[in-house]
Every structure is written in structure tokens, then in C-alpha cells.
Amino acid sequence: MTQPIHPIDVILHKRDGHVLSDAEIKAFIRxxxxxxxxxxxxxxxxxxxFLMAVFQRGLDPHELATLTSAMRYSGETFDAAPLHTFTIDxxxxxxxxxxxxxxxAPILAAAGLASPTxxxxxxxxxxxxxxxxxxxxxxxxxxxxxxxxxxxxxTLDHLFLTLEKCGAAMVGQTPxxxxxxxxxxxxxxHTGTVESPxxxxxxxxxxxxxxxxKALVLDVKVGSGAFMPTYEQSKFLAELMVQTGETSxxxxxxxxxxxxxxxxxxxxxWVEVWECIDIMRARRPQDRHPMSxxxxxxxxxxxxxxxxxxxxxxxxxxxxxxxxxILLSGTAYKAWLKIVATQCGDIAVFxxxxxxxxxxxxxxxxxxxxxxxxxxxxxxVGWAVQRLGAGRAKPGxxxxxxxxxxxHAKLGAKIKIGQPLITLFSEDPDLLDEPxxxxxxxxxxxxxxxxNQPLIREVIQKK
Numbered sequence: 101m102t103q104p105i106h107p108i109d110v111i112l113h114k115r116d117g118h119v120l121s122d123a124e125i126k127a128f129i130r131x132x133x134x135x136x137x138x139x140x141x142x143x144x145x146x147x148x149x150f151l152m153a154v155f156q157r158g159l160d161p162h163e164l165a166t167l168t169s170a171m172r173y174s175g176e177t178f179d180a181a182p183l184h185t186f187t188i189d190x191x192x193x194x195x196x197x198x199x200x201x202x203x204x205a206p207i208l209a210a211a212g213l214a215s216p217t218x219x220x221x222x223x224x225x226x227x228x229x230x231x232x233x234x235x236x237x238x239x240x241x242x243x244x245x246x247x248x249x250x251x252x253x254x255t256l257d258h259l260f261l262t263l264e265k266c267g268a269a270m271v272g273q274t275p276x277x278x279x280x281x282x283x284x285x286x287x288x289x290h291t292g293t294v295e296s297p298x299x300x301x302x303x304x305x306x307x308x309x310x311x312x313x314k315a316l317v318l319d320v321k322v323g324s325g326a327f328m329p330t331y332e333q334s335k336f337l338a339e340l341m342v343q344t345g346e347t348s349x350x351x352x353x354x355x356x357x358x359x360x361x362x363x364x365x366x367x368x369x370w371v372e373v374w375e376c377i378d379i380m381r382a383r384r385p386q387d388r389h390p391m392s393x394x395x396x397x398x399x400x401x402x403x404x405x406x407x408x409x410x411x412x413x414x415x416x417x418x419x420x421x422x423x424x425x426i427l428l429s430g431t432a433y434k435a436w437l438k439i440v441a442t443q444c445g446d447i448a449v450f451x452x453x454x455x456x457x458x459x460x461x462x463x464x465x466x467x468x469x470x471x472x473x474x475x476x477x478x479x480x481v482g483w484a485v486q487r488l489g490a491g492r493a494k495p496g497x498x499x500x501x502x503x504x505x506x507x508h509a510k511l512g513a514k515i516k517i518g519q520p521l522i523t524l525f526s527e528d529p530d531l532l533d534e535p536x537x538x539x540x541x542x543x544x545x546x547x548x549x550x551x552n553q554p555l556i557r558e559v560i561q562k563k
Contacts (some may be wrong), residue, residue, distance in 0.1 A: 105123060105124055105127040105128070107128060107131060107141075107142040107143075107146045107150070108146065109124075110124045110125075110127070110128045110140070110150065111146060111150050111153055114150065114153035114154060114157055115149075115153040115156075115157070117157055118202065119160060119162075119163060120159075120163055120166075122166045122319040123271070125163065125166045125167050125170055126166070126170045128142065128150065128285075129167070129170040129171060129174055129280050130170070130174070132147060132174075132280055132283050132284070133175065133279050133280050133283070133398075144287060147283070147284070148287055148290075148291045148325075150170065151284065151287060151288055151291050151293040151296075151299065152291060152292075152293055154293070154296060154298055154299060155292075155293040155295075155296040155299070158296075159298045161343055161344075161347070164298055164301060164302060164340065164343075164344055165344055165347040165348065167298075167302045168301070168302045168305045168306050168309065168344050168348070169306075169309075169348065170280070171280040171281050171284070171302055171303075171306035172278060172305075172306040172307075172309045172310050172348075173310075174278060174279050174280035174281075174306075174542060175276045175277055175278055175279040175280070175317070176256060176274065176276045176277055177262070177277070177310045177312065177313055178227055178256050178259060178260075178277075178310060178311050178312050179256075179260075179314075180225065180227065180260075180263075180311070180312040181312070182263065183221050183225055183260070183325050184217055184219065184221060184226050184261060185212070185217055185222060185223060185224065185225045186212075186223065186225070186227050186314050186315070186410045186411070187219050187226070187227060187306060187311065187312060187313050187314050187315075188208065188224060188225075188226060188313060188314060188315045188316065188317070188319075188406050188409060188410055189226055189227060189228055189229075189311055189313055190204050190226075190228070190316070190317045190318075190319065190402055191304060191308055191316065191318050191319065191395045191405060192315075192318075192319040192320075192321070193304075193318075193319065193320050193321050193326065193327050193328070193334075193337070194237035194321065194327055195237060195238075195291065195321045195325050195326065195359040195363060195482075196237065196238065196325050196359065196361075196362040196363065196367050196478055196479075196481055196482040196485065197238070197362035197363040197364050197366060197367035197372065197395070197507075198237070198319075198359070198363050199238075199240075199243065199299045199363070199364060199367075199372040199373075199375065199376055199395065200226060200319065200363070200395065200398055200399045200402055201230060201240045201270065201378070202240070202243065202244075202270075202372065202373065202376040203376050203379060203395075203396075203399040203403075203427070203432070204226075204399055204402055204403050205226050205228050205268040205269075205270055205436075205439065206268065206432040206433070206435040206436035206439060207318060207399070207403045207423050207426050207427060207432045207435075208224050208226045208267070208268060208406055208407070208410075209222065209224075209226060209266055209385065209432075209434040209435040209436075209438075209439060210267070210426050210431040210432045210434070211223070211224055211267075211268035211407060211410075211412055211422070211426060212224030212225060212226075212267035213266075213431075213435060214266075215412065220374055221264055222263070222264075222266070222338070223410075223412075224264075224267060224406075224407075224410045224412070225263040225267055225268065226268035226269070227259060227268075227269060227271075227311045227312075227313075228240075228268060228269065228270045228271070229262055229271055229272065229273055229307060229308075229310075229311055230244075230252075230270060230271070230272065231272070231273070232272075232492070232495070232499075233352075233486070233490070233491040233492055233499060234488070234491070234492060234494075234495065235482075235483075235491070235493070236325070236385060236479050236480075236482030236483045236485075236486060236489065236491070237327065237482060238367065238368075238369070238372070238482075239491075240270065240487075241272050242369050242499050243369050243370070243372050243373055244270055244373070244445075245369075246369045246370035246501040246502075247373065247440060247445040247446065248445065248446040248449055249444045249445050249446045249451035250440060250443055250444065250445035250446075251270070251443050251444045251445075252270065252271050252272045253272055253274075254269065254271045254274075254443070255274065256274060256277075259271055261444075262439070262442050262443065265438070265442055266435065266438050266442050267435065268333045268435070268439055269439065269442075269443065269444070270439065270443070271443075273307060275311055276305050277307070278307050278310050280306070281302075281303050281306055281307060283311070284299070284303070285303055286495075291433060292404070295328075296339065297328075297333065297336055297337045297340055298502065299338060299360035300337060301340040301341050301344055301451050302344075304341060305344045305345060305348075307347075309345070309350060310497035313531055314349050314350065314409075314410075315344050315350060315351040315352070315406070315409040316350050316351070316352045316353075317352075317354075317355070317402055317405045317406050317409070318338060318341055318342070318352065318353065318354035318355065318474075319353065319354075319355055319357055319464045320334050320335075320337060320338040320341075320354050320356050320357070320560075321334065321356075321357060321358075321359040322334045322335075322356050322358060322557055323358050323359040323360035323475075323478060323553070324359070324360050324476070324477050324478040324479055325359035325360065325361070325478025325479050325481070325482055326359045326479075327363075329502030331356075331557070335495070335558065335560070336357060337355060338356060338415070338560045339354075339560055341354060342354050342560050342561065343561060343562075346458045346562045351409055352562070353405055353409070353559065353560070353561050354506075354559070354560040354561075355401070355402065355556055355558075355559055355560075356543060356552050356556070356557040356558040356559075356560065357398060357404070357555060357556055357557065358554070358555050358556075358557060359478055360371050360475075360476075360511065360553060361476060361477065361478055361481075361507070361510060361511050362481055362482075362505070362507055363394060363395050363398065364391065364392050364394065364395030365389055365391035365392050365395075365506060366504060366505070366506050366507075367481070367482070367485045367490070367500070367504050367505050367507075368485060368488075368490040368503055368504015368505065368506065368525065369490055369499060369500070369501050369502070369503070370453075370456060370457055370501045370502055370504075371457060371502075371504045371506065371525070372504070373453065373506050374454065374456070374457060375389075375392060375395070377433075377450050377453045378392070378453070379392055379396060379427065379434050380427060380430075380433035380436055381430075381433055382427075382428070382505055383428060383430065383441065384428070385428070388475065391507060391510065394404055394510070394555060396424075396427070396558075398517060398555055399423070400420040400421075400423040400424045400427070401416070401420050401555075401556060402422050403419065403420070403423035403426075404416045404417065404418070404419030404420030404421070404422070406419070407422055407423060409418035411516055414454055421511050449556070456501050456544055457502055457525075459502040459526055459527055460501065460502075460526070460527050460528070460529065461525070461526045461527070461528065461531075461532055462523060462524060462525050462526070462528035463523070463524045463532050463536060463542060464520050464522070464524075465520070465522050465523075465524070465536060465539060465543075466514065466518050466519060466520055466521060467515045467517055467518060467519045467520075467521055467545055468517065468545075469517050469545060470513060470515060470516050470517045470545075470549065471514075471515055471545040471546050471547050471548075472513065472514055472515060472545065472546055472547070472548065472549040473509050473511055473512065473513045473515055473521070473543065473544075473545060473550075474511070474544045474545060474546035474549070474550045475511070475544045475546075476511070476542045476543050476544065476552060477542045480538055480539075480541070480542045481505070481539065481542060484505070484524075484534075484535035484538040484539050485504055485505055485535070485537065487501060487527065487534050487538070488500070488503040488504065488505070488524060488525065488526045488532070488535050488537045489503035489527055489528060489530055489531055490503040490504045493496065500526070501527075502525060502526075502527055503525055503526045503527055503531070504525050505522055505523065505524055505525065505539075506519075506522065506523040506525070507522055508520040508521055508522060508523070509521055509554055511550060512549050512550055512552045514549075515545050520545055522539055522543070524536060524539070
């Protein structure tokens with residue numbers, strides 16, 4: 101007869117540096133999910149103690165894989181098998197102005213629609229389950245929900261039907277998908293364990309693997325705007341996630357990408373959708389806004405890896421070229437319109453996206469002297485965007501559709517005195533002063549140009 105597993109024993113084992121068994125980890129996660137108000141199989145205090153024990157002691161690769169799997173299967177999961185197609189997704193650890201998902205989903209959808217299976221299903225499907233903004237980073241769902249009528253809260257059945265028709269869907273986590281992560285994530289925020297790379301990995305990968313993916317491309321940010329404070333920590337997290345994904349049977353690649361300045365032209369909610377619409381509607385490279393160049397480059401590189409892993413390009417580099425061609429051909433925009441319409445969004449708003457941008461207050465910061473835009477604390481820029489109303493300090497806070505910033509110069513740009521550097525938007529004039537002070541403090545103009553870093557720092561693959 102199997103001995104029952106008590107939560108306190110699991111906590112003590114990890115606290116004392118022992119390796120937890122599969123049975124211990126699975127029992128602990130199951131107790132978290134199965135508890136009720138009248139039957140506390142495990143208390144919040146015990147969960148908090150477990151999180152701190154993991155934070156202090158870490159997890160070996162097998163423990164991490166088991167924890168991720170237990171969280172993945174703690175509730176309902178998406179079953180992509182009946183589609184008989186190649187399921188793939190992208191995940192970013194978050195940044196400022198990071199809107200690549202809004203381009204990547206339609207690019208991959210267009211590729212999949214152009215190469216259907218024998219039963220007519222798109223040859224590539226992207227079940228993109230995304231999150232909301234928190235802290236200094238933006239959230240894909242908040243951006244999508246500035247589109248009138250757009251429904252991000254699809255059931256898994258509706259997700260399946262949308263993929264079958266469109267090749268991609270952009271949705272939020274359902275209440276029953278990976279419920280263990282909801283509970284653990286909420287307590288991590290209150291217990292000083294948010295920064296644990298092991299808990300971050302299990303949180304991200306359990307949700308992504310619940311999508312039933314064949315492959316996953318990870319965009320792990322480095323630099324002043326990254327979630328992880330150092331390059332070494334970002335790389336360690338990337339290696340953990342690649343290892344965990346591969347152990348689960350999902351081909352996983354991570355790219356370490358720069359976040360030393362906002363990505364693209366705009367940071368906010370609707371303004372980021374607007375920027376992506378402009379990119380997808382451009383038919384010639386010269387029609388693209390120069391401030392969007394880094395966004396387009398990164399989107400094509402990430403899409404290139406995805407197209408390569410899906411078998412549509414011999415190399416990631418060929419995939420990036422194919423991605424750019426899909427953008428310029430207009431097929432990504434057509435796929436975007438199809439996705440938005442299928443998810444009940446009003447596509448008429450895209451006819452004049454600038455007209456839909458309706459802040460009640462704006463202010464432009466100009467350069468006080470000439471030189472070169474040398475540096476900024478990108479995290480502080482992100483917090484300025486949040487203070488304008490575009491982000492949230494804690495889960496559940498409302499966000500403004502029209503708050504945000506427009507950057508008028510990139511790092512390394514030659515600046516003349518009086519030249520516009522950044523424009524602030526808000527739906528409340530009283531919210532402009534603090535972000536302006538934050539931005540003036542962090543935007544540094546120097547007499548010599550900086551040594552700019554490459555956009556892609558490193559690619560992490562299975563060893």
C-alpha cells in the first residue's frame with residue numbers, strides 16, 4: 101500500500117536540499133489544485149514555504165521537467181492532434197514596445213494557409229495563448245482588446261475552430277488551463293520568489309506546452325529593459341526553458357535579444373496595433389516607417405526560425421527572407437484580417453488606424469542639446485508608459501487604450517538641439533508630468549555615438 105504524501109514532508113525535503121521524487125512533486129501540485137475552502141489539502145502558508153524552498157535550493161533538470169509537466173496537466177489542455185498539422189508558437193519574456201506577436205501570428209498563418217494539408221487545414225497552426233501587461237512590460241491581450249469587439253476569451257473548442265479556419269488564434273488563458281500556475285504565480289508575487297529562474301521556467305513552459313506544440317521559439321530579452329537583471333541570468337533561464345521543452349518532446353529554440361530601448365516606433369496598446377497595421381500594409385520596403393526597422397527585423401528573424409522548424413525553410417535565414425516576403429506581399433495582412441474577423445473584431449477600424457488613436461492629452465519632449473542619443477534605462481521608459489495609463493502595477497488594474505509613447509529617435513542617432521525625442525500620450529492630462537520627468541532623467545545625449553549592441557545576441561539550442 102502506497103504511503104500518503106504530506107505537504108510538510110515535501111517542503112522539508114526540498115528545504116534540506118534533497119531531490120524530490122516525481123510522486124512528491126505531482127502530489128503537491130495536485131493538492132494545490134484539488135483543495136477547496138472546506139478541505140485545505142495544502143495551505144497558502146505551505147505553498148509559500150515550498151516556493152521559498154525552491155527559490156533557495158533550485159531544482160535539478162528532472163525535478164524541473166516533472167514540476168512543469170505536473171502544472172501543464174493540472175487542468176484542461178489543448179489537443180491539436182485532430183488538426184493533423186504543425187503546431188508552433190513563440191513566447192517573449194516581455195519588454196517595452198514588444199509587439200512581435202501581432203506580426204508573427206499572421207505571418208505564420210499566411211504560410212500555413214498557403215500550404216494546406218490534404219484535408220484543407222492550414223499546414224502551420226499557431227495557438228498563441230498570451231498574457232496581459234504587468235509592471236514595466238506590455239501585454240498582447242491588452243493590445244488586441246483595443247480592437248472593437250475582439251474576443252480574446254475563447255474556449256479551447258473555439259480555439260480549435262479558429263485555427264482550423266485561420267491558421268492562428270490569439271487568445272488568453274482559459275480559467276481551467278494550467279490552474280496550478282494561477283495559484284503559484286499569485287503567491288510568488290507575495291513571497292519574494294518571482295525571480296526564481298526555475299519557477300519562471302515552469303510557469304512559462306507549462307502554459308506553452310499545454311498548447312500541444314510541436315515546436316516553440318523563445319525570445320528571451322537581455323539589456324536594461326529585460327525582466328532578468330543580467331545577461332548571465334537571462335541565458336540561464338533560456339537554457340532551462342530549452343532543456344525543459346526538449347525533455348517534453350517539443351523542439352525548442354531560444355534567442356537572446358536586445359531590450360536596451362523600446363522595440364519599434366510606439367509603446368502602449370492601440371498605438372502598437374497601429375504600428376503593426378502600417379507594417380503589414382506596406383508593399384515596398386521604402387513605405388515602412390524607419391523607426392519600425394528593428395521591430396520588422398526581429399519579427400522576421402523569429403518567424404524565420406518558426407518557418408524553419410515547421411519545415412517551410414531550409415535554414416532560419418531563408419525563413420527570415422520568406423517571412424519578409426510574406427509581409428510585403430500583403431498575405432500576412434489578409435491573414436490578420438481573417439483572424440480578427442473570426443474573433444469578432446471590427447476590421448473597419450484598420451482603414452484609418454491613426455484616426456482611432458484618441459488620447460486627450462499629449463506632450464513632446466525635445467532635445468536640450470545636440471549630440472548622439474547614447475543611452476536610456478529601458479525599464480524606466482517602460483514604467484513611464486505604465487504611469488501614462490498603458491500598463492498596470494498589479495493584476496486586475498484597468499489599462500488605457502490610447503496611452504503610450506512614440507519614439508522619434510533610436511540609440512546612436514545624431515540629435516540636434518530642439519529635435520523631438522519622444523511624444524507622450526494619455527487619456528488624463530494629470531498623468532503626463534511624472535512620466536515626462538522619468539523620461540527626461542533617463543534619455544542621455546552624449547558628444548560621441550554609443551557602441552550599439554546587435555539585436556540578436558545568442559541562439560540557444562539543444563546541446
